[in-house]
Amino acid sequence: MGFEKFLEMKRKTKGMINIDPIQTGGILTPAARKMLEEWGDGYSVCDFCKGRLDEIRTPPIYEFVHEVLPEFIGAEVVRITCGAREAKFMVIHSLAKPGDWIIADSNAHYTTYVAAERTGARVREVETTGYPEFRVVEEAYEDAIREIRARGERVALLLLTWPDGNYGNLPDAKKVAKIAEENDIPFLLNAAYAIGRMPVSMKKIGADFIVGSGHKSMAACAPVGVLGMKREWENVVLRTSERFKNKEVEMLGCTVRGAPIITLMASFPAVAERVKHWEEQVEKARWFSGEMERLGIKQLGEKPHRHDLMQFESERLYEISKHRKEGGFFLYKELKKRGIWGIKPGVTRRFKLSTFAASREELKLVLRAFEEILSKG
Numbered sequence: 001m002g003f004e005k006f007l008e009m010k011r012k013t014k015g016m017i018n019i020d021p022i023q024t025g026g027i028l029t030p031a032a033r034k035m036l037e038e039w040g041d042g043y044s045v046c047d048f049c050k051g052r053l054d055e056i057r058t059p060p061i062y063e064f065v066h067e068v069l070p071e072f073i074g075a076e077v078v079r080i081t082c083g084a085r086e087a088k089f090m091v092i093h094s095l096a097k098p099g100d101w102i103i104a105d106s107n108a109h110y111t112t113y114v115a116a117e118r119t120g121a122r123v124r125e126v127e128t129t130g131y132p133e134f135r136v137v138e139e140a141y142e143d144a145i146r147e148i149r150a151r152g153e154r155v156a157l158l159l160l161t162w163p164d165g166n167y168g169n170l171p172d173a174k175k176v177a178k179i180a181e182e183n184d185i186p187f188l189l190n191a192a193y194a195i196g197r198m199p200v201s202m203k204k205i206g207a208d209f210i211v212g213s214g215h216k217s218m219a220a221c222a223p224v225g226v227l228g229m230k231r232e233w234e235n236v237v238l239r240t241s242e243r244f245k246n247k248e249v250e251m252l253g254c255t256v257r258g259a260p261i262i263t264l265m266a267s268f269p270a271v272a273e274r275v276k277h278w279e280e281q282v283e284k285a286r287w288f289s290g291e292m293e294r295l296g297i298k299q300l301g302e303k304p305h306r307h308d309l310m311q312f313e314s315e316r317l318y319e320i321s322k323h324r325k326e327g328g329f330f331l332y333k334e335l336k337k338r339g340i341w342g343i344k345p346g347v348t349r350r351f352k353l354s355t356f357a358a359s360r361e362e363l364k365l366v367l368r369a370f371e372e373i374l375s376k377g
């Protein structure tokens, strides 16, 4: 077996209509694509580094991290991380001791659980209203705190996923922030699907921490994320090494030391602009959802919906899959044949998609595809 295949790798999904929730907000801008070529070499951003990534002035990382991003997300202190999960881990690892509790919504991303596990912290889930809307019951954070404290155990952090990656629900984050404040517990807002898509302000919400994902929602190449916090947490989460005085321990000194941070910066002007048009995205998502329901495909999660990520349910597609030789893969294949990318291979009864990157014209093609697939049976 030779290595030629490594020289011939092609992106097979290039040019297709992309409705994959994890990909629609991470598509590079033309400017970022060009920069990727310019800055692709290893530690390219470290040409003029004096010891800390966030203090590099050429390229202007310092300005981006300390002036531009704090304003953009309403945080007092910001750092670049390798992703939303790494940012969550840094916070949990700094605040929780093994055995402590993190209270999180039950729509939380798996990385919340894994980040807690890596620290040795336990996760207490706060329930949702269940099928079909799966709304987080914000008041239930209160009950969870009381229950844990009654046992003499410690709650290290409240965490809310806003929106979550299953249904695209946007719970009342201010309500959770208030509960956090009243109980003197720090509050982390997981905005992996928000920062870079919609206007977000950690300060207005009243959270202590906020995390975002560059490759999920800020038109950057992976892996890159952002961590914002109130100044009072700086000494806790960004504590420096005893031996290497300018190196922050949770960052292992430096995080994104190459091309991804450059794409994040190069896409930023377009990202800052696109969040101003978020209402149009919401309208587009609602229109699409309405059209799907007209085809008999039910939208789960909050209604009316307030995000481009949606989960749909169709018993009819599931029934069809039983008679097809490809089984559950038929839907994926039928869509791919029509140039539509992003429905997970194998799912039919319930599937997620995002309307963020596709235009209305493209989404009409998606709707027509579903209509044909349903009528063909």
Ligand SMILES: *Cc1c(COP(=O)(O)O)cnc(C)c1O
Pocket (backbone or CB within 6 Å): 022, 082, 083, 084, 085, 086, 108, 109, 111, 161, 162, 163, 164, 165, 190, 192, 193, 212, 213, 214, 215, 216, 224, 225
């Ligand atoms: C995608 C996602 C993550 C993980 O983001 P990374 O930047 O890849 O770590 C975390 N939380 C939620 C809610 C997500 O949707």
